Amino acid sequence: MDKLRNLITLIFIFSFAVISVWSQESVSTLLEGYLKNDLSIQNLSAEVEKQSLNNESSQISNGFNFQLSTGTVTLYTGDSTYVKINPAASLNLPQYNDLTLSLSSKATIGGDDAGVSDTSINLSADIISEQADTIKISRLKAERSLLESKRALQNRFTSAEKEFYTSLKNLYQIAAEINTAENEYYEDKLSFDQIKAQGYTSTSSKYRTAQLEVLSDQHTIDTKKHELERETKVFASLCGINYQGTDAITQFLPNSIPLVDAVDVNSFPEETYTELEAALWTNKINQLERDAEKFFTLNANAGYTFANSSAGSSSKTDTVDFGTGMTFADTGLSASAGVSIPTTSENHNPIFTFGISIDPNAFRQAKITSQIEKLEAEQEAISIQSARNNYQTAVTTQAAELADIQWNKSSNTETYNLYKSLAADLQTWYKRGITTESEWRSAEVNKEKYRIQLLLNDIDLIIYNNETLLLFTRDQEFVSDKEGAMENEN
Numbered sequence: 001m002d003k004l005r006n007l008i009t010l011i012f013i014f015s016f017a018v019i020s021v022w023s024q025e026s027v028s029t030l031l032e033g034y035l036k037n038d039l040s041i042q043n044l045s046a047e048v049e050k051q052s053l054n055n056e057s058s059q060i061s062n063g064f065n066f067q068l069s070t071g072t073v074t075l076y077t078g079d080s081t082y083v084k085i086n087p088a089a090s091l092n093l094p095q096y097n098d099l100t101l102s103l104s105s106k107a108t109i110g111g112d113d114a115g116v117s118d119t120s121i122n123l124s125a126d127i128i129s130e131q132a133d134t135i136k137i138s139r140l141k142a143e144r145s146l147l148e149s150k151r152a153l154q155n156r157f158t159s160a161e162k163e164f165y166t167s168l169k170n171l172y173q174i175a176a177e178i179n180t181a182e183n184e185y186y187e188d189k190l191s192f193d194q195i196k197a198q199g200y201t202s203t204s205s206k207y208r209t210a211q212l213e214v215l216s217d218q219h220t221i222d223t224k225k226h227e228l229e230r231e232t233k234v235f236a237s238l239c240g241i242n243y244q245g246t247d248a249i250t251q252f253l254p255n256s257i258p259l260v261d262a263v264d265v266n267s268f269p270e271e272t273y274t275e276l277e278a279a280l281w282t283n284k285i286n287q288l289e290r291d292a293e294k295f296f297t298l299n300a301n302a303g304y305t306f307a308n309s310s311a312g313s314s315s316k317t318d319t320v321d322f323g324t325g326m327t328f329a330d331t332g333l334s335a336s337a338g339v340s341i342p343t344t345s346e347n348h349n350p351i352f353t354f355g356i357s358i359d360p361n362a363f364r365q366a367k368i369t370s371q372i373e374k375l376e377a378e379q380e381a382i383s384i385q386s387a388r389n390n391y392q393t394a395v396t397t398q399a400a401e402l403a404d405i406q407w408n409k410s411s412n413t414e415t416y417n418l419y420k421s422l423a424a425d426l427q428t429w430y431k432r433g434i435t436t437e438s439e440w441r442s443a444e445v446n447k448e449k450y451r452i453q454l455l456l457n458d459i460d461l462i463i464y465n466n467e468t469l470l471l472f473t474r475d476q477e478f479v480s481d482k483e484g485a486m487e488n489e490n
Helices: 002-011 027-036 039-061 131-197 205-238 274-292 360-431 437-470 476-489
Strands: 065-069 074-076 082-085 088-093 099-109 115-128 296-306 319-328 333-342 351-358
Touching: 027 131, 039 131, 115 319, 131 205, 131 274, 131 437, 131 476, 274 360, 360 437
Parallel strands: none
Antiparallel strands: 065 088, 074 082, 082 099, 088 099, 099 115, 115 296, 296 319, 319 333, 333 351
C-alpha cells in the first residue's frame, strides 16, 4: 500500500498550502489550493487504494486455498460420555485445473467405540472445465478495476485543472468587459469634452445627452467591477484564499499564465482513444467469457480410505477409491461414477456408485443464450466501429481548435504590440500638450484589453491540452512514475 501511495504521489506531485492573505497571486499557488480543496480527488484517491486491496484479495482467492476444520463436534452424555468429531483439511490450487488434495476422518473419543474410521485421502482435478479460464477472467477484471480507478484519479486532476482555468478565464473575461466599458467611457468623454469646448451649455439637449452617455458608461464600469469582485471572492475561496481586496485586477488576478506547448492530438495511438479502448476491452473480456463456456466438462478424483465403514464388511476394510464426473451443458445432462476397491484379502468385491440427472429446460436455455451472445458480439463490433468514427471526428475537431487558438494568439499579439506602441506615443504627446488625456487613456485601455486577450489565449491553450488529454488513456504515465519511485527508493 505504501508503494501505491508513492506511485500516486509521484504521478501527481503538488505541495498544497492555504493562503490567508491577499496579493496578486501566482497561477501555481491558486491551482495548488484549488486542487487541495477538490473532494473528488480525495475520494478517488481512496478508491484507488480500495481497488488495490480488491486486486490483492483476488490474487489471494485465485492463488491457493488451505482450510482446516473440526467438522461437527457431537458430545454424548449419559451412562458414558464420549465425543464424535469429523476433522478435515484441504489444499486447493484453482489455477492448476482446480487441483484439490483433501483429508477427512471420523473419530470417537471415549466410550466403547473409541477410535478412528473412514480416514480418507483424496486427490481431484478437472480434466476439461471452465475453471482456468474463469480464474483468468476474474484476475483480469480485478486488474481492470484497479487500472480504471487510477485512470479516474488521473483524469480528475486533469478535469479539475480544466475547471480551474475555466473559472479563471471567466474572471479575465469580466476584466476584458471592464476594459471595453472603459474604452467606451473615454470615447464618450472625449466627445463630451469636445461638446463643452464648442460652448454648449449644461441645459442644452446635446450637452445633457453626451453627459448621460458618460454617466451610463461609468455605471457600466462600476457594475462590472462589482461583478468581478464578487466572482473573485467565490473563486478565491475555492482556492483556499480569503480574498478581501477591492481591486481584483491589481490585487488578485495573476499577471501571467504559464506558457505550455500544445499537445499534438495525432501523437496518441488510435487504440488509446478512451471510447475505443473501452469498447475493445469490453469485447475482449466478453469474448473470453464466451470462449470459456464448455459444452462438455470432465473431472476425476482418486483416493484412499482407511477403515471404510461403507465397504460392505463388518471389519471396516481399507479401500482405494476412484471417481469421475461429467456434464453436457447444452443438454442439461450430468453423470457421475465411482468405485471403491477393498485392499484386504477378506473382501475383494468392489463397490460401485453412479448417478445421473437431466434438466430438460437447459437445452432450450442454451439455444437462447447462444443467440443472445451472438447479438452481443455484433453490438460490440458496432460499438468498436462507432468509437473509431468518433476518434476521427475528435482528432479533426481538436486540430481545428488548436489552429484557431494559435491564429488568435498571433493576431492578438500583433494588435497588442500596435496599441502598446500607440499608448507610449500618446503618453509622450499628452505630456507635451499635443493630445488629450482621454485619447491617451483610450489607447492604454485598448492595450490592456489585448493584454488580457493574450492571457485568455494562453488559458485556452491549457484548456485545449486538458480536453485533448481527457480523450485518451495515458497509462504510460503510471509506468514512468513507477520507475521514478524505484529510483528514489534506491
